Amino acid sequence: MHTTTIRIIAIISLAAFFSSCSLSKKNSSAENTGSNQDEFWQSLQQLCGKAYKGTVVAAPANDTVFKDKLLIMHVRACEEGRIRIPFFVGENRSRTWVFTKKNQQLLLKHDHRHKDGAPDSITMYGGQTTNSGMVTLQMFPADQVTTKMLPAAATNVWWVELVPGKYFTYNLRRMGTDRLFSIRFDLSSAINIPEAPWGWKD
Secondary structure, three states, X not given: OOXXXXXXXXXXXXXXXXXXXXXXXHHOOHHHHHHHHHHHHHHHHOOOOOEEEEEEEEOOOOOOOXXXXXXXXXXXXXXXXXXXXEEEEOOEXXXXXXXXXXXXXXXXXXXXEOOOOOEOOOOOEEEEOOOOOXXXXXXXXXXXXXXXXXXXXXXXXXXXXXXXXXXXXXXXXXOOOOOEEEEEEEXXXXXXXXXXXXXXXX
């Protein structure tokens, strides 16, 4: 079996475990949570202002959105407690990943915009951590806002793996289905900064 496939299967198993962890368990280990998540956050901040090219590692067989497209992530805005990362798919500049650090948790949201900057009808969905995670890997099971907005996404688990100087992966698994999506960005080689995403004034 291919090494990448084995790794994805292992991470999916972790996703199933982490998504079932209770918030009470997380709160009982708040000090630990801060340590791992602080280091992960610091690694994310170190990417501020840089852009990287990505490749699809895994996607549904019928995917036509990401296949053969130029994929770019740009760590464009780093504020206190919030990091925004536009994610470009070819000429489509509608997507921005929004990471927020608050109350011993990390939150991942997906900001979707139209060309005129107006919010899409489906936007700001995502998940939040329920435990300390790892220094290089944080997991985001779908939150209640997402469950209400997109009932089919109630079992979504997103996770981000960040190995400084090597790679950043954005991943999605819908538990109980075969839906798996993974993009890997090469952090060893920054690329030219792309234009602003839709809706950004600067």
